[in-house]
Amino acid sequence: MDKQAIIQVDTVSKHYGTNNAIKQVSFQVKKGEIFGLIGKTGAGKTTLLELLSGNQILDEGAVKVMGFDMGTEGDKLKEHINIFSQSTSLVDRLTVREALDMFQGFYHQKNNVDGILKQFGLTAYEDKVVRRLSGGLRQRTTLAIAVVNDPSIVFLDEPTTGLDAQAKKEYWAILAALKLQGKTIVIVSHDMTEIQYHCDRVGVMREGSLVACDSPTKLIAELPGGGLTMEAVYMHYAVSNAGGVGV
Numbered sequence: 001m002d003k004q005a006i007i008q009v010d011t012v013s014k015h016y017g018t019n020n021a022i023k024q025v026s027f028q029v030k031k032g033e034i035f036g037l038i039g040k041t042g043a044g045k046t047t048l049l050e051l052l053s054g055n056q057i058l059d060e061g062a063v064k065v066m067g068f069d070m071g072t073e074g075d076k077l078k079e080h081i082n083i084f085s086q087s088t089s090l091v092d093r094l095t096v097r098e099a100l101d102m103f104q105g106f107y108h109q110k111n112n113v114d115g116i117l118k119q120f121g122l123t124a125y126e127d128k129v130v131r132r133l134s135g136g137l138r139q140r141t142t143l144a145i146a147v148v149n150d151p152s153i154v155f156l157d158e159p160t161t162g163l164d165a166q167a168k169k170e171y172w173a174i175l176a177a178l179k180l181q182g183k184t185i186v187i188v189s190h191d192m193t194e195i196q197y198h199c200d201r202v203g204v205m206r207e208g209s210l211v212a213c214d215s216p217t218k219l220i221a222e223l224p225g226g227g228l229t230m231e232a233v234y235m236h237y238a239v240s241n242a243g244g245v246g247v
């Protein structure tokens with residue numbers, strides 16, 4: 001395993017019945033980077049995220065996270081990773097503080113809740129019921145929940161979908177602060193602008209395969225025929241028939 005790699009994915013496959021959702025995917029994520037996953041609906045991004053976070057069992061290959069084999073030693077990682085999923089309904093009826101306290105109860109390793117509320121700009125809302133908050137504050141709350149155990153790695157599945165530009169900006173400012181603290185972030189997004197400006201490296205998924213993986217700058221620079229944006233990279237690798245180039 002590469003010394004810098006905090007996540008090592010080696011020829012991983014996953015199928016649901018006859019549906020090959022993930023096909024022989026290999027890549028690594030380095031410690032402290034923000035790694036983006038992009039691709040069309042159904043390309044396999046969520047499945048891959050769940051395999052990396054131990055929420056799905058792989059069929060072939062190996063995933064190592066912080067040196068632990070996810071297949072056999074996944075339990076040892078519980079304290080060190082956390083995942084944001086779309087289903088916030090569990091916390092909807094709780095106040096922000098109650099939600100943080102409840103999730104913190106699942107872990108031995110604990111982050112300071114007052115510190116999290118402050119860092120996430122949630123102190124003024126700690127007694128508010130989550131479902132009554134704006135979309136931006138709700139997403140900030142779910143991100144706050146994802147760091148209650150002070151994890152080394154945070155997995156985020158489309159956290160900024162539906163947020164306005166200001167809320168997205170505030171969300172990414174918090175992610176940048178988490179990165180500065182040394183945390184590694186793996187994020188799925190359909191917003192190519194945020195992927196271009198905030199991710200250190202990006203993996204492009206297409207029909208279960210990882211068809212490109214590099215920094216946004218390199219992916220853009222190496223586009224056949226040139227390109228200026230991640231939108232063009234997305235169209236080339238994830239959508240057009242010209243895509244499908246190996247990693």
Ligand SMILES: Nc1ncnc2c1ncn2[C@@H]1O[C@H](COP(=O)(O)OP(=O)(O)OP(=O)(O)O)[C@@H](O)[C@H]1O
Pocket residue numbers: 016019021039040041042043044045046047048
């Ligand atoms: N629990 C499941 N049971 C059966 N098939 C599934 C399951 N979860 C996902 N799939 C299938 O696996 C493939 C990959 O789905 P996945 O949700 O990982 O894609 P995605 O890239 O995250 O899509 P989206 O952008 O819509 O979230 C799809 O064909 C999907 O229908």
